[in-house]
Amino acid sequence: MVRYVANKFFYMLLSLLILISATFFLMKAIPGDPFQAEKKVSAEMKARLMEQYGLDKPLYVQYFKYLGDITTGDFGISMKKLNQDVSKIISDTFQTSLKLGLVAIVIAVVVGVLLGMLAALYHRKLIDNVAMILAVLGMAVPSFVFASLLQYYLAEKAGWFNVIGFDKPLDYVLPVIALSAQPIAFIARLTRSSMLEVLHADYIKTAKAKGLNWFTIMFKHVIRNGILPVVTYVGPMTANIITGSVVIEQIFGIGGIGKVFVESITNRDYTLIMGVTIFYGVILMVARFITDIAYVMIDPRIKLSGGKEG
Amino acid sequence: MNKKRLLSMLALILIVSTVLAACGSNNNREGGASNGAGKPAKAKEQVLHINMSAEPPTFDPGLAQDSQANTALKLMYEGLVRLDDTGKEVPAAAESWEISPDGLQYIFKLRKDAVWSNGDPVTANDFVFAWQRVLDPTTTPAPPYAYQLGYIKNANAYNAKEITDFSQVGIKATDDHTLEVTLENPTPYFLGLTSFYTYFPVHASVKNNAAWATDYKSMITNGAFNLTNWTTGQKLEYTKNDKYWDKDNIKLSKIESSLVTSGAAELSSYKSGQLDYAGAPNGEIPSDSIPTMKKNLPNEFAVKGIASTYFYEFNVTAKPFDNVKIRKAFSMAISRQDLVDKVTLGGQIPAFGFVAPGIKGVKDEFRTEYKDNFFQENYEEAKKLLAEGMAEEGYTTLPEVTLIYNSSESHKKVALAIADMWKNNLGVEVKTENLEWGVFLENRQNLNYQIARAGWTADFNDPMSFVDMWKTGAGNNDSGFSNAEYDQLVKDAMTSQDNAVRMEKMAAAEKILIQDEQVLMPLYYYTNVSLTKGNVKGISVNYSGAIDFSRAYIE
Numbered sequence: 008m009v010r011y012v013a014n015k016f017f018y019m020l021l022s023l024l025i026l027i028s029a030t031f032f033l034m035k036a037i038p039g040d041p042f043q044a045e046k047k048v049s050a051e052m053k054a055r056l057m058e059q060y061g062l063d064k065p066l067y068v069q070y071f072k073y074l075g076d077i078t079t080g081d082f083g084i085s086m087k088k089l090n091q092d093v094s095k096i097i098s099d100t101f102q103t104s105l106k107l108g109l110v111a112i113v114i115a116v117v118v119g120v121l122l123g124m125l126a127a128l129y130h131r132k133l134i135d136n137v138a139m140i141l142a143v144l145g146m147a148v149p150s151f152v153f154a155s156l157l158q159y160y161l162a163e164k165a166g167w168f169n170v171i172g173f174d175k176p177l178d179y180v181l182p183v184i185a186l187s188a189q190p191i192a193f194i195a196r197l198t199r200s201s202m203l204e205v206l207h208a209d210y211i212k213t214a215k216a217k218g219l220n221w222f223t224i225m226f227k228h229v230i231r232n233g234i235l236p237v238v239t240y241v242g243p244m245t246a247n248i249i250t251g252s253v254v255i256e257q258i259f260g261i262g263g264i265g266k267v268f269v270e271s272i273t274n275r276d277y278t279l280i281m282g283v284t285i286f287y288g289v290i291l292m293v294a295r296f297i298t299d300i301a302y303v304m305i306d307p308r309i310k311l312s313g314g315k316e317g
Numbered sequence: 318m319n320k321k322r323l324l325s326m327l328a329l330i331l332i333v334s335t336v337l338a339a340c341g342s343n344n345n346r347e348g349g350a351s352n353g354a355g356k357p358a359k360a361k362e363q364v365l366h367i368n369m370s371a372e373p374p375t376f377d378p379g380l381a382q383d384s385q386a387n388t389a390l391k392l393m394y395e396g397l398v399r400l401d402d403t404g405k406e407v408p409a410a411a412e413s414w415e416i417s418p419d420g421l422q423y424i425f426k427l428r429k430d431a432v433w434s435n436g437d438p439v440t441a442n443d444f445v446f447a448w449q450r451v452l453d454p455t456t457t458p459a460p461p462y463a464y465q466l467g468y469i470k471n472a473n474a475y476n477a478k479e480i481t482d483f484s485q486v487g488i489k490a491t492d493d494h495t496l497e498v499t500l501e502n503p504t505p506y507f508l509g510l511t512s513f514y515t516y517f518p519v520h521a522s523v524k525n526n527a528a529w530a531t532d533y534k535s536m537i538t539n540g541a542f543n544l545t546n547w548t549t550g551q552k553l554e555y556t557k558n559d560k561y562w563d564k565d566n567i568k569l570s571k572i573e574s575s576l577v578t579s580g581a582a583e584l585s586s587y588k589s590g591q592l593d594y595a596g597a598p599n600g601e602i603p604s605d606s607i608p609t610m611k612k613n614l615p616n617e618f619a620v621k622g623i624a625s626t627y628f629y630e631f632n633v634t635a636k637p638f639d640n641v642k643i644r645k646a647f648s649m650a651i652s653r654q655d656l657v658d659k660v661t662l663g664g665q666i667p668a669f670g671f672v673a674p675g676i677k678g679v680k681d682e683f684r685t686e687y688k689d690n691f692f693q694e695n696y697e698e699a700k701k702l703l704a705e706g707m708a709e710e711g712y713t714t715l716p717e718v719t720l721i722y723n724s725s726e727s728h729k730k731v732a733l734a735i736a737d738m739w740k741n742n743l744g745v746e747v748k749t750e751n752l753e754w755g756v757f758l759e760n761r762q763n764l765n766y767q768i769a770r771a772g773w774t775a776d777f778n779d780p781m782s783f784v785d786m787w788k789t790g791a792g793n794n795d796s797g798f799s800n801a802e803y804d805q806l807v808k809d810a811m812t813s814q815d816n817a818v819r820m821e822k823m824a825a826a827e828k829i830l831i832q833d834e835q836v837l838m839p840l841y842y843y844t845n846v847s848l849t850k851g852n853v854k855g856i857s858v859n860y861s862g863a864i865d866f867s868r869a870y871i872e
């Protein structure tokens with residue numbers, strides 16, 4: 008087990024290094040620089056700026072300097088949001104994304120599991136059909152379409168919510184619905200199928216035959232076993248929701264990290280692009296790492312040795 | 318199996334606790350809703366809600382260089398003069414000024430009751446400090462708009478390290494409330510320039526603190542409003558500054574700005590009553606929605622001409638546009654009226670010159686004194702010119718032509734419409750290619766294009782802001798155009814003291830640029846399209862479209 012974890016950890020660090028290097032060189036390969044504007048900055052002024060930000064040095068020097076800086080935790084200052092610390096921009100905006108993301112995750116798990124359970128218990132009945140139609144819709148409609156529809160009908164037309172902004176608790180409703188729709192659909196389907204499997208298992212029949220009451224059967228046997236697949240899905244989903252709210256943040260004007268990421272690329276804000284990429288990379292890899300370990304703990308069939316696990 | 322049980326128990330706990338948490342937040346939501354129900358009282362509150370499509374990259378007046386920062390800094394700071402809604406310079410930090418007869422020396426008398434937000438008096442030394450900081454070649458990061466101060470004697474030389482002694486630069490504080498400025502050339506628009514943000518004063522305490530403008534708590538400002546909240550990428554909040562000398566004329570108690578990029582979301586927010594103002598210059602109303610807004614909200618919808626020109630420039634060093642007849646043919650073969658009526662829809666004015674309306678001339682507007690009748694649209698003439706041009710170059714078929722523009726829905730519509738007109742009216746197939754902003758600029762600035770989309774906004778209220786950029790080798794001359802006669806006319810205009818002579822020279826230069834050489838094909842003069850709620854008054858927009866919310870109020 009320890010060897011397995013160490014192995015996974017090593018690969019995680021290696022992936023991170025590859026990510027950093029690839030992003031660094033690809034980013035520098037895009038035409039343009041952070042000091043471009045419609046009204047051109049004079050050649051001398053640009054040279055002065057390039058020197059001040061160390062962009063006049065050869066690429067490999069910049070690369071190793073950057074690697075050196077980040078090992079000491081120094082992500083530099085933004086080149087477009089003048090003099091602002093990259094780490095501070097990330098921590099400020101990530102808090103916003105995290106607040107939105109966590110609420111969405113909680114809603115996704117609760118609603119998804121409930122919907123899936125109901126569908127399984129009322130298999131092939133009206134509730135099941137309705138729940139599954141909702142699930143298919145949720146999977147099929149892209150979140151940005153859903154977000155725009157919600158914004159138009161519930162905020163602009165009906166006036167129940169603010170169209171943009173993220174201050175009051177009520178402002179969470181629309182972005183959270185838009186963000187959690189897809190995971191809800193996925194979790195509902197997952198829960199339904201695994202619950203159905205469990206409901207038909209022999210040990211449930213035995214339990215029924217023993218004359219156990221319905222609640223005991225449900226809570227002690229069905230839900231506990233039926234929910235396992237959801238647990239393994241929660242890890243990757245968390246990472247996806249927290250990092251994947253780029254579009255939703257744009258639509259509702261939420262100052263999250265996704266919005267910053269998009270802007271940083273347009274601005275060629277090198278330090279900020281690197282900072283956010285590394286941050287995203289770490290979150291995704293850690294989530295993946297935890298999921299890998301969780302798999303092993305839950306399902307002993309996954310091999311521990313040889314690193315051939317899926 | 319044990320582990321499995323543990324995990325499933327954990328999952329169960331998670332679910333139960335989230336159900337409880339969800340209930341909790343439901344209660345909060347209801348609380349929020351009932352707070353929201355008390356909204357009617359808010360109508361009388363002097364709070365203005367606006368949107369900016371991007372966060373200002375900086376709140377440091379010395380480093381700023383964009384229109385978002387312009388709007389924000391106008392609220393937070395005050396220069397020597399201020400422009401009122403007619404564009405006239407009125408006293409601000411300076412209560413009076415004298416200009417020497419040769420137009421080279423300005424003496425500003427600062428008001429004694431002006432203070433910074435920390436209570437310190439605003440003195441002439443604060444201006445000297447701010448201007449020196451902008452010009453100082455060691456300032457980090459280098460202020461890209463240092464050239465805005467280039468009219469001051471020796472300012473450019475000091476910035477370029479040709480001289481190191483700041484006392485040789487024409488900026489002096491003769492006492493705490495007297496600022497003496499000496500210019501390089503007589504510059505009739507200099508007084509107006511001192512209302513621009515690069516000229517704003519900065520409190521000397523920021524000297525060794527590079528991060529002072531990154532946190533609203535450490536900003537020391539002298540304007541009508543203080544920045545009192547800033548949530549990165551989401552919200553800005555300005556509160557009335559009770560220490561401001563003219564606070565009796567400031568009626569708003571607060572200005573709140575959301576930071577949404579999408580024009581559709583901004584409009585939607587305006588319609589739902591969340592915003593009091595939407596549209597240019599800090600946001601955008603999608604052109605598709607303009608006709609409906611005009612029809613449905615005639616009292617809130619406004620179109621205002623601004624001193625900006627939308628044009629396509631030719632690379633005069635690349636085939637086939639190294640031939641002037643071919644350039645003229647392309648420029649004549651379109652209908653600008655159709656373009657603004659059917660495509661851009663924002664009441665833009667068809668352009669046949671480069672200097673936009675709204676720019677001052679001798680007595681009236683420059684564009685009124687010198688008409689932009691440099692050429693006429695004429696498809697037959699265009700075809701004839703194209704044939705002649707092709708014959709001169711020995712083409713039997715025209716080389717392939719590509720028009721580049723930066724990715725944006727509105728630029729795309731214009732490009733497709735123009736390409737279509739060329740096809741129908743001139744019989745020429747032109748490829749259109751959209752490029753991401755940074756890539757686009759790189760290509761255009763390196764003359765790696767044939768025809769490119771461009772736009773130009775006046776920096777100051779004088780035709781010089783338009784003609785200066787086409788000098789040989791000028792930083793923004795991306796066309797490869799170089800003409801000795803043109804350069805001489807611009808130089809003469811720059812050094813002349815007589816305003817009528819200056820205008821004459823600049824008009825002659827513009828004639829070379831458009832009528833003789835057709836370096837660019839003007840398309841239209843921009844307009845600002847905006848929506849303002851009926852009860853909001855006192856918003857002022859100047860000639861260039863820059864907006865000032867500081868004197869606004871809610872009825």
